[in-house]
Amino acid sequence: MVYSFVGFLLLFTFIGLSSAWSSRGTKEDYYLASGSVRPWLVGLSAVATNNSGYMFIGVIGYTYATGLASIWLMVGWITGDFLASLYVHKRLRRATGESGEVSYAGVLSNWYGQNHSSLQRLIGIISLLFLLTYASAQLVAGGKALHVLLAWPLWSGAVAGAVLVSLYCFAGGIRASIWTDAAQSIVMIFAMGVLLFVALMNLGGLSSAVEQMQSVEGFMDWLPKDLVFPGWIGGALFIVSWLFAGLSVIGQPHIMVRFMTLNNLASMRLAKVWYYLSFTLFYCMATGVGLLARIYLPDAGSFDAELALPLMAQQLLPSVLVGLMLAGIFAATMSTADSLVLSCSAAITHDILPHKIEKTWLLKLATVMITGIALLLALMNNQSVFSMVIMAWSGLASAFAPLLIFLCFGKQPSQFFSIAAMLAGFTVALVWRLFGLHGMVYEGLPGILTGIIILYTGCFFSGRRST
Numbered sequence: 001m002v003y004s005f006v007g008f009l010l011l012f013t014f015i016g017l018s019s020a021w022s023s024r025g026t027k028e029d030y031y032l033a034s035g036s037v038r039p040w041l042v043g044l045s046a047v048a049t050n051n052s053g054y055m056f057i058g059v060i061g062y063t064y065a066t067g068l069a070s071i072w073l074m075v076g077w078i079t080g081d082f083l084a085s086l087y088v089h090k091r092l093r094r095a096t097g098e099s100g101e102v103s104y105a106g107v108l109s110n111w112y113g114q115n116h117s118s119l120q121r122l123i124g125i126i127s128l129l130f131l132l133t134y135a136s137a138q139l140v141a142g143g144k145a146l147h148v149l150l151a152w153p154l155w156s157g158a159v160a161g162a163v164l165v166s167l168y169c170f171a172g173g174i175r176a177s178i179w180t181d182a183a184q185s186i187v188m189i190f191a192m193g194v195l196l197f198v199a200l201m202n203l204g205g206l207s208s209a210v211e212q213m214q215s216v217e218g219f220m221d222w223l224p225k226d227l228v229f230p231g232w233i234g235g236a237l238f239i240v241s242w243l244f245a246g247l248s249v250i251g252q253p254h255i256m257v258r259f260m261t262l263n264n265l266a267s268m269r270l271a272k273v274w275y276y277l278s279f280t281l282f283y284c285m286a287t288g289v290g291l292l293a294r295i296y297l298p299d300a301g302s303f304d305a306e307l308a309l310p311l312m313a314q315q316l317l318p319s320v321l322v323g324l325m326l327a328g329i330f331a332a333t334m335s336t337a338d339s340l341v342l343s344c345s346a347a348i349t350h351d352i353l354p355h356k357i358e359k360t361w362l363l364k365l366a367t368v369m370i371t372g373i374a375l376l377l378a379l380m381n382n383q384s385v386f387s388m389v390i391m392a393w394s395g396l397a398s399a400f401a402p403l404l405i406f407l408c409f410g411k412q413p414s415q416f417f418s419i420a421a422m423l424a425g426f427t428v429a430l431v432w433r434l435f436g437l438h439g440m441v442y443e444g445l446p447g448i449l450t451g452i453i454i455l456y457t458g459c460f461f462s463g464r465r466s467t
Contacts (some may be wrong), residue, residue, distance in 0.1 A: 002150060004323025005330075008187075016180040019172030027358050029174035031102040031346050037178055037261040043274025045181035048257040049166040049336050050249065051282060061284075061305040061339075063290025064297070067219035070290065072239045074283045080246025082276060088250045089259045090268045093407040096260045103346040104253035107260070108400065111407045122422060124351025124400050127253050129428075131340045131347075132370070134392040135256075136377035140336035142330045143378070144307060146426040150326075155379055161334045168338045169345075174261060177338045180331060184280055187328040192285040195325065196231045198316050199292045212295050214246040219294060225312040238424065241442030245390075248397030248444050250404050254339040267396065337374065390442075391433060398425035398447025406455050417458025425451035430441075 029032055037045075052276040063070040092107065099110045105127060109120035143157030149187055157436030170177040214220050223235045249255055262271055263280060293308040296315055313325045345367040349357040399422045413421070432438060 001324070002424040004320045005150070006323075007324045008324050008327030009331060009433045012180050012327065013167065013184055015183050016168045016176040019179050022175060023172045023360040025360055026284070027350075027360065027363065028102050028224060029175070030360055030363055031176065031342065031350070032096070033173070033175040033259070035097065035261055035265065035373055036263045037175070037258075038263060039271035040265040040274050041178055041182050042258050042271040044179040044185040044278060046255055046271075046275050046283065047278045048185045048332050048459045049177075049255050049258060050252075050338050051178065051286075051332070054298035060286055060290040060293065060309045061307070063287055063307040065305045066224055067213075067216070067221060067294070068291065069238075069285055070084075072223075073242050074287055076239050076242025076244075077246035078276070078280055080243040080245075081249045081279075083243075084247045084250045084405075085272055087408050088404060089256075089272065090265065092250075093188075093259055093262055093268060094266055095407070097265070101350075103256055104260070104343065104400075105347060105351040106342050106447045108403060108407065111215075112412055116418070119415050119418050119422075120351050122419055123400065124347035125349045126422065126426060128344050128352070130392045131254065131344050132374055132377060133279050134389060135337045135340035135370075136346070137389050137392070138340065139375060142333040142337075144310075146326070146330065147307075147389035152458040157330070158375060158378040161330070161337060162332075162371050162378075164260065164334045165341055165371050166339045168372070169238075169342065169371070170364055173363075174257065174339070174342055177342065178258065178261065180381070181336075181339075184328055184332045185282075188332060189278065189282050189285070189323065191321065192282060192289060192326050193320060195317060196285050196288050196292070199289065199312070202237045202316065203295065206304070208269060209292060209295065213291060216298075218296060219291075237441055241445055244445040245393070245442055246400060247382055247392055247448070251397035251401035252393065252395070253343045254336070254401075257339070257343065268298065281315035283459045289307055313404050335370075341370045341374060342375075346364075352421070352467045370466035390438075391412075394429045394433070394438075394442065394444035394447060395426045397444045398451060401448050402451030402455055406459070411455070413455045413458050414462060418453055420458075421451040421454040424454055427451075 021030060026034070057118075059070075059073065062073070074374050090347050095111050096107050097370060099107050099113070101107045101110055105120050109116045110121060130320045139158040140154075142161040143152075146152045146157035147154050163167055168180065170308055172179075186246070189264055198208055203212060210220075221240065230361035252401065258272065260269070262268060263367070270376045289309065294314050297308055310326065310329070317325065318439045345363060348370070349363055349366050402412065403418050425447045428450045429443040432443035432446055433443075437443070
């Protein structure tokens with residue numbers, strides 16, 4: 001198993017490092033691959049970046065603990081993501097080309113050529129804070145996987161991941177991340193499909209598996225037991241919350257930058273086809289594996305639920321496939337961490353500092369420094385991967401999604417109201433989680449709605465003054 005893991009991981013690393021041959025040595029190439037990435041690469045890369053350790057470790061752990069009710073995460077997430085994409089992705093790619101910016105913050109701040117420098121700096125600061133948390137969660141996820149399957153200390157996996165991230169960054173920036181993402185998406189779908197098939201066959205097929213899952217009290221209920229509001233009201237809030245979690249994708253710089261690298265605006269529909277088909281297939285299989293894990297690992301209180309996938313793979317698969325699964329998990333979490341670190345680097349070198357850095361070696365140095373900080377946060381972590389990702393996810397979405405939605409609908413909110421909406425949005429989301437209200441409603445919902453209300457108010461009064 002160890003040899004197959006090392007072999008597959010070296011293959012992924014080689015794919016990433018080989019991107020150096022296509023590097024043009026410019027800032028635009030380092031952060032946006034010079035806008036030259038093909039649709040299938042964009043789609044598969046976005047899937048891997050969206051899923052990564054969150055799907056392998058967090059979602060499967062949540063499904064193991066919650067049961068069938070976790071299916072609403074998938075339905076809500078993919079639906080919200082798709083609805084947002086109808087209005088955002090193509091317009092964001094067009095604005096990227098017209099503005100000449102290389103960062104998510106730069107495009108949002110210069111959408112109409114208005115050069116809102118204070119807004120760009122604030123977006124950069126918020127991105128840096130939340131994406132660092134997100135990156136550390138990816139390192140934690142990789143460390144957990146190696147701890148279970150190879151008995152490595154938790155810290156060693158995080159350190160190995162940080163080294164891998166640094167190699168990707170020196171090789172080719174965002175292009176190295178995208179190339180490895182695409183390879184990992186293929187491996188993730190294959191490995192998850194094999195594990196799901198083997199697990200079902202060992203249980204005697206689908207009907208037998210369902211019968212055994214029904215024997216676990218409450219496991220096959222359609223709604224979670226711990227809803228604050230019982231009945232259909234609580235269920236509706238739960239589903240709508242996860243729909244907003246899916247819509248929150250447009251507020252994630254490390255994912256949206258994938259669509260900003262697309263080689264041709266006319267290819268956006270094809271990129272989205274690759275993205276949503278792969279995403280839906282993988283999410284369905286991951287949910288199935290999470291449900292079946294409860295049968296194979298029945299003692300739910302004796303271990304960390306986020307270790308369900310690697311433990312189940314170890315029970316059912318031959319060592320070569322376990323190595324493949326582990327390499328896929330580890331490499332996926334690391335390439336996502338790489339994407340997050342690159343976005344943090346762009347925030348510092350292009351958005352926050354008063355004088356934008358253009359030299360590639362300085363960009364790479366900043367990226368390595370950010371990787372070191374993310375590693376320190378990972379080593380000090382005492383939260384689950386799921387909770388860390390959701391906290392960062394909701395904070396970014398509450399800050400950025402409302403503004404991006406307004407820009408895509410042709411609105412031009414002032415810098416003052418854009419900043420106010422951003423600060424209020426992520427503050428509401430953080431306070432909501434701080435007081436434990438996220439058990440009732442996903443914190444991104446009130447955060448995003450707060451930002452939308454403020455921007456609508458600003459545009460309304462601006463329109464009144466202009467008339």
